[in-house]
Amino acid sequence: MLTLVEDTENFQTINSSIEEFRPKGGSGTRLKGGPQDVVQDSRYNEREKQQEKRFFKSITDVIDDSDSIVIFGPAEMGEKLYSEISESNPTLYKKISEVAPADSMTDNQVKAWIRNYFN
Numbered sequence: 001m002l003t004l005v006e007d008t009e010n011f012q013t014i015n016s017s018i019e020e021f022r023p024k025g026g027s028g029t030r031l032k033g034g035p036q037d038v039v040q041d042s043r044y045n046e047r048e049k050q051q052e053k054r055f056f057k058s059i060t061d062v063i064d065d066s067d068s069i070v071i072f073g074p075a076e077m078g079e080k081l082y083s084e085i086s087e088s089n090p091t092l093y094k095k096i097s098e099v100a101p102a103d104s105m106t107d108n109q110v111k112a113w114i115r116n117y118f119n
Contacts, residue, residue: 017054069097082096
């Protein structure tokens, strides 16, 4: 989920369709050091990358006409979004003023964060 903010009163939320991937499978033996089946993570990783690309595209479509952009959020999604914009949209990339880490926040906390950032 991503919340887009034009000012401290206007919010727009874009929900992510990125799945949580938990590869299952593989088998082992009772013998120590015996043969094991390996689960291939590459198809899971590729699927997750494609879902992220679609999510980031939906974000860039909405923020394309913004004057200034600050990306903040938990984990490394902010950095991934920043990288995607830098590779795919140079015009929008120039509008990004900062990528800041932030924990999960309520709407009021987002408003306060933005107020503090731009003051």
